[in-house]
Amino acid sequence: MGSIPIFWLFSFGKKGRREGEFLGPFGIFWYERILYVVDDLGHHISLFDERGSFLKRIGAFGKKPGCFSYPDSLVIKNGLLYVADTGNNRIQILSPNGRCLKVISRWGLWGRFKNPRDVSFDSRGRLWVVDWGHHCLRVFTQEGRHLFDVGKKGREPGKFFNPIALAIGPDKVYVSDFKNHRIQVFNLTGKFLYTFGSFGEDLGQLKYPSGLAISKEFLWVAEWGNHRVQVFSLEGTPLFYFGAPGKDKGYFLKPTDLVIDPWGRIYVVDSGNHRVQVFQRKNR
Numbered sequence: 001m002g003s004i005p006i007f008w009l010f011s012f013g014k015k016g017r018r019e020g021e022f023l024g025p026f027g028i029f030w031y032e033r034i035l036y037v038v039d040d041l042g043h044h045i046s047l048f049d050e051r052g053s054f055l056k057r058i059g060a061f062g063k064k065p066g067c068f069s070y071p072d073s074l075v076i077k078n079g080l081l082y083v084a085d086t087g088n089n090r091i092q093i094l095s096p097n098g099r100c101l102k103v104i105s106r107w108g109l110w111g112r113f114k115n116p117r118d119v120s121f122d123s124r125g126r127l128w129v130v131d132w133g134h135h136c137l138r139v140f141t142q143e144g145r146h147l148f149d150v151g152k153k154g155r156e157p158g159k160f161f162n163p164i165a166l167a168i169g170p171d172k173v174y175v176s177d178f179k180n181h182r183i184q185v186f187n188l189t190g191k192f193l194y195t196f197g198s199f200g201e202d203l204g205q206l207k208y209p210s211g212l213a214i215s216k217e218f219l220w221v222a223e224w225g226n227h228r229v230q231v232f233s234l235e236g237t238p239l240f241y242f243g244a245p246g247k248d249k250g251y252f253l254k255p256t257d258l259v260i261d262p263w264g265r266i267y268v269v270d271s272g273n274h275r276v277q278v279f280q281r282k283n284r
Helices: none
Strands: 006-012 025-031 034-039 044-049 054-058 073-077 080-085 090-094 100-104 116-121 127-131 136-140 146-150 163-168 172-177 182-187 192-196 209-214 218-223 228-233 238-242 255-260 265-270 275-281
Touching: 006 265, 025 073, 025 265, 025 275, 034 073, 073 116, 080 116, 080 127, 090 116, 127 163, 136 163, 172 209, 182 209, 218 255, 218 265, 228 255
Parallel strands: 025 255, 116 163, 163 209, 209 255
Antiparallel strands: 006 275, 025 034, 034 044, 044 054, 073 080, 080 090, 090 100, 116 127, 127 136, 136 146, 163 172, 172 182, 182 192, 209 218, 218 228, 228 238, 255 265, 265 275
């Protein structure tokens, strides 16, 4: 863990189909003291309070508006849910109660998604979408009008091999370049700035980085392949990591996403263990 201690607080969820259980949790989002957990294999979104108590579910398997196929993530803007409906190759915009208001799936003559995996808004109010299958980022207005794309398939800086997640700060976009085992950083116009990370298990190395979260000082990375959470400075300097493969508290199996609430609690989607684990960073 390095010099900054992280304490395990509690966990919630287990494998199952009942309320409060998960089949394959993937994404998580915190909004107004409610946790939204996207269950990829369960084809729904489960809502919990901050103590991990189940509140309700949104969605079910299907192609109709308001239904999902292997959804991976969501972001909330002005109370509306923007959901990466990965298996249906679309973004759905939902009301708070889950009613579909709009679908983003096509634009122009040939614009299509191929397994969109993550969504986020920038400081200009634009929606960024990680297009896994087309190895790029796609940027839209809040209403769903396509603006521009960033990147294409490749190993060189600024290119991607199955990007999976992103986190956006005031002026930078951080992207988990999953199969290139690195984090790439762009400005809000899509210009490549720098990259960090390489394949491996040591501090500063990555193995299939997945979900990202930004706090005031740090970039937090859920490492799917190394079964841990690794923490970097916002400039890419590796600082510490916590977790290891396992099923006990504080251990992970293929963590996919994480979110940090305003009080510094760290909620990690421990996907392979079908739970969310909650941690706290000790105050300085």
